[in-house]
Amino acid sequence: MKALSIPDVLAEVAVLVRPHFGKGRPADYIPELADVPGGKFGMAVRTVAGEEHVIGDADEPFSAQSITKVFSLGLALNRMGDEVWTRVGKEPSGTPFNHLALLEAERGVPRNPFINAGALAVTDMLLDWTADPAALVRDFAGFLSDQALVIDEAVAASELAHAHQNRAIANLMRGHGTITHDPLDVVAAYCRQCALSMSCRQMSRAFLPLAAGGFSPVAQETIFPDRLTRRLNALLMTCGIYDSVGSFAYRVGLPAKSGVGGGIVAVVPGKAVVTVWSPELDRFGTSVVGTAALEAFAQLTSCSVL
Template structure:
C-alpha cells in the first residue's frame, strides 16, 4: 500500500465523494427492525497494525453486524476443528443470492461456501458441538478482538426469527442430507441471534485486525489465527465475501471484504490495516451502496489493492 496522503485526509475526502450516492439503495426491507433504520448515516474507521486509529462520521454508532459475524464464526470453527469444516462446507463462490435454496438441493446439502446463509448455518451447527450458545460465543469473540463489550440486539433477533422462513427451509434441507446434525430450529435461532450482534465501525476494524497482521492481534497482543489460516480466510473473503456481486466488487475495490445487510462492510489490507464502513442502504445483492463506493474511493486514493 502506498499511502499518498494522511488517512484523516483520505476519510474527509471520501465523506464528500460518497454524498451523491445516498438514496441509491434501500435498507433491508425483509427484516422489520432493519427496514426502519435511518438511511442517512455514514461512518468509517481505519485501524492499522501499528495500533493507529482514524475515524469519521458515525464510526462510533452501533449497527447490526449481520453477515459480517459469519467471518468470526468461521474463524472459531476453523480454530476448533481445522480443515474438517470443509467436509461440510465448500470454498467456491456461489454465483447465487445468499439465501438461495435450489442450488443447495442440487448439490445434496453441501453449501458452496461459509458466507452464504446455508454455509453459515452449517458453521453454527459445528459451533453447537462446542458451546450451548454459539451466538454468545461469536459475540464475545468479536468483543474480545474489538476491545469492547458487545451486545445482541434482542429486538433485531426476534425480528429475524419471525421472518426466518427461508433459513428454516435451508436448515431442514441440510438436516435431511446430514450436513447439520442438531435440531434445525435450534441452529436457526442461534444463527439469527448471532446476526443480531451490534458493533461500531471502530470496533469492527479492531476485531478484524488479525487478518491484516498474519493472525496476530496487536491490540490484545495475542495470536488469534495461525498465519496459514489467516491467508485462507482472506482468500475466502476476496472470492466469497460479497455474495453474487463478488466479481464486480473485487474489480472495484480489490480487497478481501465482508458485507452485512445491516449496511456494514469490512475490508482487509494485508500487512497494513483494516477498514470498516457503515451506511444502511443496500444494493440488490445486500451490500451497502455507499459503503462499497467508500471502499472503492479508499482503494483509489491510497493506491491499495491486493490485485
C-alpha cells in the same frame, strides 16, 4: 505530490460518496432494520501499527449481520481445522445468499461458509461444544475489539420471526445430514449471532488479525496461524460479497465481508482494516455507499491487492 494522510483520505471519501445516498434501501425484510435512517455513514481505519482514524457515525453500533460469519468460521477452524471443509465448500456461489435451488442440486452441501447455508452449517458445528453459539461469537468479537459487545434481542426476534427461508435451508441440510442438530435450534442461534451490534471502530479492531498475519495488536495475542489467516482472506476475496463478489473485486480489490445491516469490513493485508457503514443496500444486499466509499479509499491510497 505529497500523499494524503488517512484523515484527509476519509474526509475526501465522505465528499465523494454523497451522490450515492438514496440509491439503495435498508433491509426491509427484517422490520427492525427497515427503520434505520438511510443517511447514516461511518468509516473507521485501524492500522497494524496502531493508528486509528474515524469519520461520521463510526462509533454508532449497527447490526453486524453476516459480518459475524467471519467470527464463527474463525472459531470453527481454530477448533476443528480442515474438518470444517467436509461439510461446507470454498467456492463462490454465484447465487443470492439465501438461495435454495443450488443447495438442493448439490445434495445439501453449501458452496461456501459465507452464504446463509454455509453459515448455518458452521453454527451447527459450534453447537457441538456450546449451547449458545451467539454468545460465543459475541465474546470472541468482544475480545478481539477489547470492548463489551451486546446482541440486540429485538433485532434477533425480528429476524427469527421472518426466517422462513433459513428454516427451509436448515431443514434441507438436515435431510442430507449436513447439519446434525434440530434445524429450529440452528436457525435460532444463527439469528441471534447476526443480531450482534458493533460499530465501525470496533469492527476494524476485531478484524485486525486478518491484516497482521493472525496476530491481534489489540489483544496482544496470536489469534490465527498465518496459514489460516491467508486462507480466510482468500475466502473473503472470493466469497465475502456474495454474487457481486466479482464486481466488488473489480472496483475495490480487497478481501471483504458485507452484511445486510449496511456494514462492510475490508482487509488491507499487512497494513490495516477499513470498516464502513451505511444502511442503504443494493440488490445483492451490500451497502451502496459503503462500496463506493471503499472504492474511493482504495483509489486514493493505492491499497488494492489486485
